[in-house]
Amino acid sequence: MDFSQRSTEPELMDTQCADYQDYARCLADLEQVNKITLTHRPVLAWLAEQTKGLTSFSLLDVACGHGDLLRRIDAFARRRGLAARLEGIDLNPWSTEAARAATPDSDIIFRTGNVFDFEPEQRFDFIVSSQFLHHLTDEDVTRFILWQEAHADRGWFIADLHRHWFPYYGFGVLATAARWHRLIRYDGRVSIARAFKADELRHQLEAAGVQANVAWHMPFRLCVSRTRVQE
Numbered sequence: 001m002d003f004s005q006r007s008t009e010p011e012l013m014d015t016q017c018a019d020y021q022d023y024a025r026c027l028a029d030l031e032q033v034n035k036i037t038l039t040h041r042p043v044l045a046w047l048a049e050q051t052k053g054l055t056s057f058s059l060l061d062v063a064c065g066h067g068d069l070l071r072r073i074d075a076f077a078r079r080r081g082l083a084a085r086l087e088g089i090d091l092n093p094w095s096t097e098a099a100r101a102a103t104p105d106s107d108i109i110f111r112t113g114n115v116f117d118f119e120p121e122q123r124f125d126f127i128v129s130s131q132f133l134h135h136l137t138d139e140d141v142t143r144f145i146l147w148q149e150a151h152a153d154r155g156w157f158i159a160d161l162h163r164h165w166f167p168y169y170g171f172g173v174l175a176t177a178a179r180w181h182r183l184i185r186y187d188g189r190v191s192i193a194r195a196f197k198a199d200e201l202r203h204q205l206e207a208a209g210v211q212a213n214v215a216w217h218m219p220f221r222l223c224v225s226r227t228r229v230q231e
Contacts, residue, residue, distance in 0.1 A: 003163055006200075007193035011135070013183045014092055023094045024101075027066040029180040033188065034130075036174075039159070040069050042217045043128050044076055046157045046225055050126060056083035057125045057154075062115050062144075063132035064088025067099030070108050073128075087124075089113055116140075116147060127156040134160055134194040138204065145208040148226070158224040159217075161195035167220040168192045196222055 017023040034040060051057055057077075061070050070088050077084035087109040090096055096112040103110070111118070127148045133141060148156040161167065168189055175185040196204075201214045201224055212226040 001165065001168060001193065003165055003168070003193070006134075006138075006163065006196065007190065009190050009193065011187040011190050011194075013187050016183060017094075020094050020097065023092075024098045026181045026183055027095065027098050028102075029184045031066045031068045032178070033175075033180065033184065034068055036178075037219060039130060039221070040072050042215075042221060042223045043069060043130060043157055043159050044072060046223075047073065047076065047126065047128075050155055050227065051080070051082060054082065056085075058085040058122065059087070059126040059128060060120070060124045060151075061086070061088040062127060062129040063135070064090050064099060064110065065095050065131075067103050067108065067110060069128070069130050070099075071103055071106075074106065074108060085122075087111065087120075089115055089118055091115075116143065120151065123151060123153050125152070125154040127152040128159070129157075130159045131161065131191065133158050134191055134196065141204045142208045145204065145210055145212075145224075149208075149210055152226075153228060155225070155227040157226070160222055160224075161192050162216065162220040162222045163192060163195040163197055164220055192220075198222060 013026050017026060059073060064070055067088055070086050074084065074086055088099060089111045091114055093112045096110045099110045136144060171188045171192060172185070175188055198214050198216065201222060205212050210226065212224050215223050215225070217223055
C-alpha cells in the first residue's frame with residue numbers, strides 16, 4: 001500500500017448497503033468505532049475552550065451520520081449549563097432517519113442535504129465536522145474551508161484521519177476482532193488511505209487563503225481549527 005498520496009478508491013457504505021436496516025447497522029457500528037478510537041475527543045476539547053465565558057451557542061455538524069457527535073455535544077452543553085442550538089446535516093437520507101431514531105426526545109435538528117447547497121436561515125457560532133474531509137476531492141476541500149469561513153461566526157473545527165500505515169493496518173485487526181459490519185471493515189481502511197498528511201492540509205489552507213491551526217491528536221487524527229476574532 002502506497003501512502004505517499006491520497007487514494008481515490010471509493011467507500012462503499014453509502015452505495016452498497018442492502019436497505020435502511022443494513023445502513024443503520026453500519027452507522028451503529030461506526031458509532032462504536034468512534035467511541036473506541038476516541039474520535040470525538042479533539043472536537044469536544046476545542047469546543048470547551050471556545051465556549052468559555054458564553055451562556056449559549058449554536059453549532060452545525062457537517063456529515064453528522066448517526067448523530068453521536070451531536071449527542072455528545074448536547075450532553076457537554078447540559079453539564080455546563082449552556083443553551084445550545086444544535087443541527088446536523090448529512091447527504092444520505094438514511095443517516096437523517098437513523099440519527100433521529102437514535103436521538104429521541106431531543107431538540108437537535110437533523111437535515112438531509114449537500115452542505116454546499118445549504119444556506120441556513122440563522123448563522124452558526126461554530127461549525128464542526130468529523131471524518132468528513134477525506135470524502136472530498138482536493139478542490140472541494142478548499143471549497144469546504146471557504147464555506148465554513150462564510151457561515152461560522154466564532155470558528156470551525158475539522159477532525160479527520162491521518163494517512164499512515166499504522167492505523168491502516170491496525171484498523172483492519174481491530175475491526176475484524178470487533179466483528180464490525182463488513183462495509184465498516186472495508187471503508188475504515190479506505191478512509192485512512194483517502195485521508196491527509198499535515199503538510200497537505202496546510203497547502204489546502206494556503207490555497208483557500210485562510211489561516212488556521214493544523215494539529216495531530218492521538219490516535220492518528222489530524223485536526224484543523226479556526227477561531228474567528230470577536231470584536
